[in-house]
Amino acid sequence: xxxxxxxxxxxxxxxxxxxxxxxxxxxxxxxxxxxxxxxxxxxxxxxxxxxxxxxxxxxxxxxxxxxxxxxxxxxxxxxxxxxxxxxxxxxxxxxxxxxx
Numbered sequence: 001x002x003x004x005x006x007x008x009x010x011x012x013x014x015x016x017x018x019x020x021x022x023x024x025x026x027x028x029x030x031x032x033x034x035x036x037x038x039x040x041x042x043x044x045x046x047x048x049x050x051x052x053x054x055x056x057x058x059x060x061x062x063x064x065x066x067x068x069x070x071x072x073x074x075x076x077x078x079x080x081x082x083x084x085x086x087x088x089x090x091x092x093x094x095x096x097x098x099x100x
Contacts (some may be wrong), residue, residue, distance in 0.1 A: 002063045004035065004081070005045040007092065010074075012040065015063060022031070041078035042066060050076040052096050093096045 004013040013029035031037055041059070043066045044051075050055045058077045060066050066079040078092075 002042070004029070004042055005041060006034075007028045009043055009045045009046065010040055013037075015042075017062075017064065038079050039092070040081060042081050044092060047076055048096055051078075051093070057093055057096070075090065 002015045002017075003011050004015060006012050006083050012035040013032075015028040017025065018025050018027070028037070029035060033034050042063055047057070056075045056076065058069070058074065060069065060077055062079050062081070063095075068076050
């Protein structure tokens, strides 16, 4: 189970991934007025200071991709929650003043 936080650290959704061959492979919160999947980046709240410091972000596809990088000290990362890139996703990073 993975809590999805907004950029201010407030929980807005949860996601989960089955291990092994269980189905469904992913089980996520439905979209709500507070949570529109394509407008959030998983891990952005935790990574925003490091992203600002390095002036760039590494965007990955999902929770486990982000966690794998964090295990090796790469913490300027955020995950797209498995949705395609869209302009609203860039707006998540705009306030951090990072290079595109």
